[in-house]
Amino acid sequence: MIPEQPQPDPLDGYLANDRDAVHAARPDEPVEAQWDAVRRRIHDRLNPASPVPGSGRWRAAVCVAVGAALTTAAAVAWIAFAPAPTQKPEIAAVRSVPISPETPADPLAEFAVLPMATANEVDISRVPGSGWLPVGSDPLPGTLSLATTDEVELDDPDSVWSQVTKSPGDAPMIFAAKPR
Amino acid sequence: MRISLMPLAVLPLPPVLPTDDALLTRFAGGDRAALDELFRRYRSVAYRVAYRLLGREADALDAVQDGFVNALTHLDRFGGRSSFKTWLMRVVCNAALDIGRQRKRNERVPQAPRDASPDRFGVDDLAPADTGLVRADLRRAIDVALARLPDAQRRTFVLHVEGELTYRQVADALGISIGTVMSRLFYARQKLKDLLAAHQQP
Numbered sequence: 001m002i003p004e005q006p007q008p009d010p011l012d013g014y015l016a017n018d019r020d021a022v023h024a025a026r027p028d029e030p031v032e033a034q035w036d037a038v039r040r041r042i043h044d045r046l047n048p049a050s051p052v053p054g055s056g057r058w059r060a061a062v063c064v065a066v067g068a069a070l071t072t073a074a075a076v077a078w079i080a081f082a083p084a085p086t087q088k089p090e091i092a093a094v095r096s097v098p099i100s101p102e103t104p105a106d107p108l109a110e111f112a113v114l115p116m117a118t119a120n121e122v123d124i125s126r127v128p129g130s131g132w133l134p135v136g137s138d139p140l141p142g143t144l145s146l147a148t149t150d151e152v153e154l155d156d157p158d159s160v161w162s163q164v165t166k167s168p169g170d171a172p173m174i175f176a177a178k179p180r
Numbered sequence: 181m182r183i184s185l186m187p188l189a190v191l192p193l194p195p196v197l198p199t200d201d202a203l204l205t206r207f208a209g210g211d212r213a214a215l216d217e218l219f220r221r222y223r224s225v226a227y228r229v230a231y232r233l234l235g236r237e238a239d240a241l242d243a244v245q246d247g248f249v250n251a252l253t254h255l256d257r258f259g260g261r262s263s264f265k266t267w268l269m270r271v272v273c274n275a276a277l278d279i280g281r282q283r284k285r286n287e288r289v290p291q292a293p294r295d296a297s298p299d300r301f302g303v304d305d306l307a308p309a310d311t312g313l314v315r316a317d318l319r320r321a322i323d324v325a326l327a328r329l330p331d332a333q334r335r336t337f338v339l340h341v342e343g344e345l346t347y348r349q350v351a352d353a354l355g356i357s358i359g360t361v362m363s364r365l366f367y368a369r370q371k372l373k374d375l376l377a378a379h380q381q382p
Contacts, residue, residue: 010318011318011321011322011376014318014322014341015369015372015373015376017340017341022341022342024315024318025315025318025319025322026228026319026342027227027228027231027232027237027319027323028237029224029227030227030237030241034241035223038219038223038241038244038245039216039219039223041245042215042219042245042248042249043212043215045245045249046215046249046252046253047212
């Protein structure tokens with residue numbers, strides 16, 4: 001006797017995106033007449049009844065001509081009847097408004113930069129009692145360059161540091177000076 | 181055993197369906213038949229997505245109509261960045277949301293399927309599990325549970341399961357990351373499981 005296999009739960013199948021279960025749970029489809037009505041309305045909205053060829057173009061040409069004539073007439077009337085200015089209007093002195101200084105040229109543009117830290121790796125703490133609050137854009141929007149490659153010299157490691165290498169794949173390390 | 185070989189030339193070749201891009205090009209050239217073909221191709225999946233988001237046949241058909249019109253009117257925004265289906269599903273989804281807002285239906289009232297027996301169960305009183313869920317009851321249970329999901333989870337789940345979109349396509353359609361799609365699906369499934377389990381308890 002073959003033991004009965006437990007029927008898979010259709011809801012579990014639906015949740016697991018089992019295609020048979022999803023298919024079984026599909027809502028009823030509209031009948032063809034409903035589809036056809038939707039299709040026709042889409043056509044009507046995308047292709048509204050087009051105007052009689054030619055008549056629209058003719059009407060537009062008349063509108064343009066009438067508009068141009070009215071504009072010309074108004075311009076002539078303005079020139080003919082506008083009062084002449086008796087005195088020159090004083091031009092108010094334009095106050096000089098300080099503008100933000102131009103972005104200074106990048107002093108490191110010509111150098112190959114040795115990145116030491118990114119903005120995310122640096123915390124800026126306000127110094128208590130400093131008396132001023134820096135405002136403006138993020139002073140560290142990108143890489144914080146502490147030195148250029150020309151300013152760093154790599155010496156051969158001392159033989160006592162057997163694990164120290166000069167290979168370029170090693171991360172740069174800075175050793176704090178030992179207080180004396 | 182003898183096997184008679186048939187020349188390849190006489191084998192009937194399957195008809196080559198035009199791609200969506202080809203149909204869209206033809207549609208842009210004024211070919212109305214291309215629109216009919218696109219409509220036939222995607223009407224069902226668009227309807228299922230809209231129905232699961234709105235819960236009513238008439239509203240879902242309106243959303244399908246709005247979706248096709250808007251998707252084809254704003255093809256310049258589509259720009260071929262995703263498949264037409266993904267673009268259409270996105271627009272149908274938005275159309276369904278608009279219709280839902282316009283009709284101020286904060287709570288969905290599921291519509292009884294046409295082949296369903298007269299309502300015997302309330303929204304919270306579906307058939308117990310030991311009677312077995314017939315198809316109509318199964319659909320109603322899913323409708324009710326889906327209606328209780330948060331909007332974002334419902335849209336994500338519906339596009340994936342009913343819209344048959346991949347994670348990547350759902351992410352494109354909703355403008356979210358794949359990670360967000362996966363987490364929304366996870367939480368949606370968890371919640372649906374709880375809701376459906378509660379319905380099945382006698």
